[in-house]
Amino acid sequence: MEHDRALGLLCLAKKGGNLQLGEEGAGAACRAGHARLLLLASDAAGNTQRRAGSFSQGGKIPIRSLPYDKETLGGAFGRAVCAIAALTDVSMALAFVKALGQPEQDRQLLEELERRTERVRQRRKEEQAHRKNLRHGKK
Numbered sequence: 001m002e003h004d005r006a007l008g009l010l011c012l013a014k015k016g017g018n019l020q021l022g023e024e025g026a027g028a029a030c031r032a033g034h035a036r037l038l039l040l041a042s043d044a045a046g047n048t049q050r051r052a053g054s055f056s057q058g059g060k061i062p063i064r065s066l067p068y069d070k071e072t073l074g075g076a077f078g079r080a081v082c083a084i085a086a087l088t089d090v091s092m093a094l095a096f097v098k099a100l101g102q103p104e105q106d107r108q109l110l111e112e113l114e115r116r117t118e119r120v121r122q123r124r125k126e127e128q129a130h131r132k133n134l135r136h137g138k139k
Contacts, residue, residue, distance in 0.1 A: 006099035007068070007076045009092065010039075010085070014077055018089040021077060023051055026086035030055035035086040036116070037093035038063045041070040044083040052084055061086075062109055064097065090116045 013019040020029040029035040038052050038061050056063050066073065074082035087093040094113040097106050 006096055006101075007072075009096045009099055010073075010087075011076055013087055013089065013092045013096070016089075016092075018087060018092050020086045020088065021079070021082050021084075023048065023084055026084045027051070027055055029086040029088055030059050030061055033059055034088045035059060035061050036090040037061065037087040037096070037113070039073075039085045039087065040065050041068055041073045041081075041083045042066055043069045048083045055086075062112060064100075064106070064109060067100070090120055 010019060014021070020026050020035070026035065026038060030038070035055070038056055040049060040052055040063060042065060044052070044065075052063055055061065068076075070081040070083045073085070074080055076082075087096065090113060094110070094117050097109055097113060100106065103110065
């Protein structure tokens with residue numbers, strides 16, 4: 001099932017330090033400007049949804065409602081429940097949304113994440129060229 005792959009990507013993101021769980025962790029990532037995608041469980045409470053909207057507006061962070069309930073999402077991370085999470089790596093966020101397998105529903109989100117991923121790639125390429133110039137001098 002495609003969703004199993006998506007949950008697997010979230011577990012990888014958690015192990016790599018690219019996923020913040022819960023309202024407190026996701027809110028802190030948003031306020032710090034590190035969040036790239038907010039994830040909401042399908043049965044997240046209204047208050048949690050409002051808080052996620054508030055987090056999102058502050059940093060213009062996209063929100064994606066998930067096909068998983070709080071127990072399924074939490075269980076993937078060894079918790080009882082998890083209603084909200086924040087991915088902090090844009091490439092991981094893009095891979096996750098692709099793994100959900102709903103390209104029509106996520107078309108706008110995918111375009112935005114691809115644009116942001118390309119900007120990150122370009123920035124890294126420029127930084128690498130700059131470091132090389134510093135080491136070897138510009139010729």
